[in-house]
Amino acid sequence: DAGITQSPRHKVTETGTPVTLRCHQTENHRYMYWYRQDPGHGLRLIHYSYGVKDTDKGEVSDGYSVSRSKTEDFLLTLESATSSQTSVYFCAISEYGGSSYNEQFFGPGTRLTVL
Amino acid sequence: AQKITQTQPGMFVQEKEAVTLDCTYDTSDQSYGLFWYKQPSSGEMIFLIYQGSYDEQNATEGRYSLNFQKARKSANLVISASQLGDSAMYFCAMREASSASKIIFGSGTRLSIRP
Numbered sequence: 001d002a003g004i005t006q007s008p009r010h011k012v013t014e015t016g017t018p019v020t021l022r023c024h025q026t027e028n029h030r031y032m033y034w035y036r037q038d039p040g041h042g043l044r045l046i047h048y049s050y051g052v053k054d055t056d057k058g059e060v061s062d063g064y065s066v067s068r069s070k071t072e073d074f075l076l077t078l079e080s081a082t083s084s085q086t087s088v089y090f091c092a093i094s095e096y097g098g099s100s101y102n103e104q105f106f107g108p109g110t111r112l113t114v115l
Numbered sequence: 116a117q118k119i120t121q122t123q124p125g126m127f128v129q130e131k132e133a134v135t136l137d138c139t140y141d142t143s144d145q146s147y148g149l150f151w152y153k154q155p156s157s158g159e160m161i162f163l164i165y166q167g168s169y170d171e172q173n174a175t176e177g178r179y180s181l182n183f184q185k186a187r188k189s190a191n192l193v194i195s196a197s198q199l200g201d202s203a204m205y206f207c208a209m210r211e212a213s214s215a216s217k218i219i220f221g222s223g224t225r226l227s228i229r230p
Contacts, residue, residue, distance in 0.1 A: 033218070035220075040222060041222055042121075042206055042220040042221055042222040042223045043160075043206065043208075043220040044220070045217055045218065045219065045220075048217060056217075058217060059219070088158070090160065092160075092218075103150065103162040103165060104150070104162065104218060105162070106152075106159065106160035108158070108159060109158055109159075
């Protein structure tokens with residue numbers, strides 16, 4: 001199994017508070033991704049990174065920011081959490097990009113509840 | 116813009132029967148990759164199979180095969196001889212070469228295998 005961990009695994013917070021989720025990999029893969037999973041929507045890409053300090057927005061990036069200061073860590077921050085950000089958050093990594101064969105490995109997920 | 120459509124929210128199949136999960140995609144790229152993932156009730160995302168847009172043969176991995184019809188822009192997953200353990204959510208996903216490694220997912224199909 002690919003070495004991907006997410007912390008925390010579960011979090012309950014209140015509206016308006018800042019929240020940071022961490023994704024840590026031991027595979028030295030270049031690409032890292034944050035997704036959220038909601039019923040009826042599948043997985044939607046929030047932000048992704050193609051290298052240290054290189055990040056870009058996905059399809060649902062509003063209200064989220066990311067940082068990647070080291071290859072192994074990709075942080076997702078909710079500056080002021082809202083109830084609409086209650087979701088399961090998945091981190092994923094991959095070694096190559098483009099259309100070349102390259103599966104994504106997923107972390108175990110973080111269940112976030114915003115009250 | 117890239118888009119993945121899975122039109123079957125849920126399916127019931129008798130054990131040992133074959134099952135086809137539908138996936139259509141939309142892209143203007145010539146170079147792209149298609150993926151299928153399984154998500155059991157435990158929540159982890161499990162990579163199943165990959166098909167590149169230039170691959171001439173349909174991908175196969177054990178009981179999984181991908182029925183790739185490029186002209187129709189479809190990439191259906193076929194599971195042969197279904198087992199009770201195949202009960203899960205299944206997601207189709209696509210990455211375009213021009214999209215800097217973004218992977219977009221469909222909304223998923225919940226497959227239930229009856230004994």
